[in-house]
Amino acid sequence: MKVVAACAVFLLLAAPAAAPEELRGRELIVKSRCLACHDIPGFAGMAFKAHSLDNAGEKLRATWLRAWLPDPRSHAGMRMGDLRLNAADRRSIEAFLLSQRSRPVTSAAVNWEGADTRAGGKLFERLQCASCHSADTMLDAGRLRRDWVFALLKDPRQVQPDTPMLNYALPELEVRDLTAYVLEEFRSPSASTEPERRLQSDARSVAMGRAVFERRGCDGCHRTTATPVGQVKIGPSLVGLSARHLGAAPARDFVIRKLLSPGAPGKPSRMPTFEFSNAEAMDVARVLLGR
Numbered sequence: 168m169k170v171v172a173a174c175a176v177f178l179l180l181a182a183p184a185a186a187p188e189e190l191r192g193r194e195l196i197v198k199s200r201c202l203a204c205h206d207i208p209g210f211a212g213m214a215f216k217a218h219s220l221d222n223a224g225e226k227l228r229a230t231w232l233r234a235w236l237p238d239p240r241s242h243a244g245m246r247m248g249d250l251r252l253n254a255a256d257r258r259s260i261e262a263f264l265l266s267q268r269s270r271p272v273t274s275a276a277v278n279w280e281g282a283d284t285r286a287g288g289k290l291f292e293r294l295q296c297a298s299c300h301s302a303d304t305m306l307d308a309g310r311l312r313r314d315w316v317f318a319l320l321k322d323p324r325q326v327q328p329d330t331p332m333l334n335y336a337l338p339e340l341e342v343r344d345l346t347a348y349v350l351e352e353f354r355s356p357s358a359s360t361e362p363e364r365r366l367q368s369d370a371r372s373v374a375m376g377r378a379v380f381e382r383r384g385c386d387g388c389h390r391t392t393a394t395p396v397g398q399v400k401i402g403p404s405l406v407g408l409s410a411r412h413l414g415a416a417p418a419r420d421f422v423i424r425k426l427l428s429p430g431a432p433g434k435p436s437r438m439p440t441f442e443f444s445n446a447e448a449m450d451v452a453r454v455l456l457g458r
């Protein structure tokens with residue numbers, strides 16, 4: 168019996184089944200948004216845009232941003248690559264992002280003390296929010312500012328014009344209860360929910376942050392008030408990669424190494440990392456090299 172099973176595994180491994188690896192590689196390329204920075208053969212005409220960050224200072228909590236930037240993959244469910252920013256670049260990027268407040272929100276007039284999370288929970292059920300947001304780590308109270316969530320649920324497009332969220336046109340008190348419920352229900356255990364003092368970023372750091380934002384190709388995916396999106400692809404075209412001189416090592420090894428650890432000592436790289444396994448890197452390399 169054991170022998171039969173072993174033979175079956177051997178046959179599976181030996182079969183010339185190129186298709187599944189190819190599909191996995193293509194899916195990883197799309198999911199990782201490689202196309203924001205590179206032209207890639209077989210993906211011509213595809214583009215990718217992520218959230219606009221022009222209101223990031225109203226949306227995101229500063230404490231979350233500070234903890235997340237050094238390790239973007241640490242937040243479960245988020246798939247942005249790690250650009251390995253150094254501490255100084257992170258500080259200025261923080262200042263720049265927190266200065267992005269194109270659509271100010273406030274819930275100062277709201278009586279939060281009186282919020283009824285149980286009533287909010289019932290609304291969440293009745294409005295079937297869970298059909299799209301069950302166990303949604305993006306709704307983490309440690310990540311989102313309460314004012315912003317309140318404003319979003321009141322009128323999504325006022326706050327984030329590109330959001331696919333529906334406008335439920337609820338009365339303010341229901342919006343309040345729903346907001347309180349969402350922020351309690353989806354809070355990660357480690358999240359700080361201490362109220363934050365809003366710091367005014369100084370103009371110098373903001374300007375430095377904007378420069379880093381462009382230099383590191385953040386604007387390949389995100390728009391801000393100061394930068395349009397997708398004007399330049401900061402990575403080289405990957406068309407004809409297999410024919411290019413890629414050093415002494417075989418092309419496949421070069422590409423796999425580039426995907427797993429893009430930089431070399433003394434040669435910093437602007438290419439993000441995506442925590443690919445070896446097998447995933449091999450699948451991606453297969454697609455890029457067309458074999």
Ligand code: HEC
Nearest residue numbers: 196199200201204384401402403422425429436437438439
């Ligand atoms: C933020 C932009 C960015 C993203 C996203 C990105 N890259 Fe890159 N990539 C670069 C840059 C810039 C280089 C040039 C060399 C360097 O800085 O390391 C590069 C270099 C490369 C190279 C070496 C090409 C050569 O000719 O030397 C390969 C292969 C590559 N990237 C593949 C990928 C793949 C596959 C993905 C998605 C999984 C991806 N890149 C995502 C920016 C990016």
Ligand code: HEC
Nearest residue numbers: 291294295296298299300305306316330331332335345349
């Ligand atoms: C038809 C699917 C759908 C339904 C139903 C829905 N949402 Fe959403 N919601 C989305 C999508 C899609 C986003 C945008 C996520 C993104 O931009 O990454 C979103 C975004 C949000 C956000 C902001 C998250 C962020 O990080 O940008 C909150 C808060 C939210 N929804 C709460 C709710 C609540 C509360 C309900 C019920 C009243 C609800 N949603 C119903 C699809 C839905």
Ligand code: HEC
Nearest residue numbers: 199200203217218244245246247250260383384385387388
């Ligand atoms: C290749 C595309 C790409 C590049 C380049 C990129 N991002 Fe992102 N970013 C994303 C995606 C996709 C998301 C959505 C969340 C996720 O799934 O990770 C995101 C989310 C974010 C968020 C959270 C926004 C929100 O509203 O929830 C911030 C902040 C952010 N990125 C900052 C940056 C900064 C700073 C840089 C440059 C250092 C950068 N990004 C470069 C793709 C990118």
